[in-house]
Amino acid sequence: MAKITLDNLAHSYLPNPNGEADYALKELNHDWADGEAYALLGSSGCGKSTLLNIISGLLHPSQGRILFDGNDVTHAPTAARNIAQVFQFPVVYDTMTVRDNLAFPLRNRGADPTYIAQRVNQIAAMIGMEDRLSQKARGLTADAKQKISLGRGMVREDVNALLFDEPLTVIDPHMKWELRTQLKALHHEFGHTMIYVTHDQTEALTFADKVVVMYDGRVVQIGTPQELFERPAHTFVGYFIGSPGMNLFDATIDGATAIIANTPVELGAGYASAGRLQIGVRPEFIQLSSDGTGIPAQIVRVEDVGRHKIVRLDVNGQKIAAIANEGTSIPADANHITFDPKGINVYANDWRVAPAGEAA
Numbered sequence: 001m002a003k004i005t006l007d008n009l010a011h012s013y014l015p016n017p018n019g020e021a022d023y024a025l026k027e028l029n030h031d032w033a034d035g036e037a038y039a040l041l042g043s044s045g046c047g048k049s050t051l052l053n054i055i056s057g058l059l060h061p062s063q064g065r066i067l068f069d070g071n072d073v074t075h076a077p078t079a080a081r082n083i084a085q086v087f088q089f090p091v092v093y094d095t096m097t098v099r100d101n102l103a104f105p106l107r108n109r110g111a112d113p114t115y116i117a118q119r120v121n122q123i124a125a126m127i128g129m130e131d132r133l134s135q136k137a138r139g140l141t142a143d144a145k146q147k148i149s150l151g152r153g154m155v156r157e158d159v160n161a162l163l164f165d166e167p168l169t170v171i172d173p174h175m176k177w178e179l180r181t182q183l184k185a186l187h188h189e190f191g192h193t194m195i196y197v198t199h200d201q202t203e204a205l206t207f208a209d210k211v212v213v214m215y216d217g218r219v220v221q222i223g224t225p226q227e228l229f230e231r232p233a234h235t236f237v238g239y240f241i242g243s244p245g246m247n248l249f250d251a252t253i254d255g256a257t258a259i260i261a262n263t264p265v266e267l268g269a270g271y272a273s274a275g276r277l278q279i280g281v282r283p284e285f286i287q288l289s290s291d292g293t294g295i296p297a298q299i300v301r302v303e304d305v306g307r308h309k310i311v312r313l314d315v316n317g318q319k320i321a322a323i324a325n326e327g328t329s330i331p332a333d334a335n336h337i338t339f340d341p342k343g344i345n346v347y348a349n350d351w352r353v354a355p356a357g358e359a360a
């Protein structure tokens with residue numbers, strides 16, 4: 001296991017990059033703490049695989065260094081980095097049995113045969129393949145082959161890090177939850193440094209201690225699921241995480257008061273930056289009112305999603321969403337909305353602005 005340091009790292013696939021737009025991975029400095037489980041979350045094409053492949057050595061960065069426990073491995077080949085990587089699609093030896101596929105990384109390192117047999121059985125149980133160990137991989141479904149790939153990634157206990165690149169894509173939906181649980185159990189047992197790439201927020205939030213959110217080649221926030229929910233550092237985090245995502249309102253701000261749709265709104269904290277800004281409020285922090293206080297809003301539709309109701313509203317021509325908890329009645333004559341001040345975040349050019357007095 002190792003701490004992984006990214007030092008001034010950036011990557012362009014072009015031979016002569018000219019400006020930020022040419023970089024698939026914009027400049028990045030970050031430490032992945034030893035033994036922590038991270039999710040790398042972002043939509044397709046934002047640079048997740050590029051970053052993961054640089055860490056594993058499949059790709060050499062056009063700028064910067066990568067260190068494992070302080071040792072520069074920027075130019076070291078994958079084999080010298082002592083890591084396990086599992087990809088989106090299965091990588092198995094078709095002519096080998098499931099058992100031999102799982103044993104391969106251990107035999108390769110000259111492990112003791114008794115240990116190998118015991119470890120292979122343990123991993124087979126984790127991926128639910130105990131009864132197919134003697135079968136050849138050829139002829140198995142893509143789903144079963146991917147489980148073998150996962151097993152092969154998890155079989156070695158002595159790796160510096162385990163890297164997963166959207167490993168559950170071809171896995172049957174009901175098995176996804178099961179395998180994710182197994183990965184978490186493995187993390188608790190061995191404390192590997194793990195990086196798990198996904199575009200699925202539920203997968204990221206349930207797997208990881210810390211979530212690294214990427215957008216357009218840039219890491220926009222690293223935080224716990226709670227931090228990403230309460231204090232999105234970038235409007236993309238607010239929009240991408242949450243269901244529905246954060247609402248954004250154009251506003252002008254003067255001190256602790258914002259003007260949204262010609263209505264004054266108390267922010268609960270003072271802001272030094274004034275002028276044209278945006279206010280982010282998650283649907284969970286918006287209340288409906290029928291006593292004339294707040295911002296004028298018309299209910300467009302109410303969706304019952306079981307745990308709560310999603311209320312779709314129109315505010316000054318803009319579509320927004322509010323969440324009404326189970327048991328909360330939605331007044332038929334509700335025509336205004338108010339915000340819970342603790343759920344308000346302020347943004348300038350998409351980046352969060354800290355209120356006066358907030359601890360850094």
Ligand code: ADP
Nearest residue numbers: 013014024042043044045046047048049050051
């Ligand atoms: P993600 O894994 O988040 O979907 P990628 O890291 O695969 O994103 O891709 C990031 C960007 O780099 C995308 O715009 C993609 O088209 C581009 N890209 C990825 N691989 C290559 C490559 N081998 N050559 C050129 N461009 C690439």
Ligand code: MG
Nearest residue numbers: 048049050165
């Ligand atoms: Mg990818």
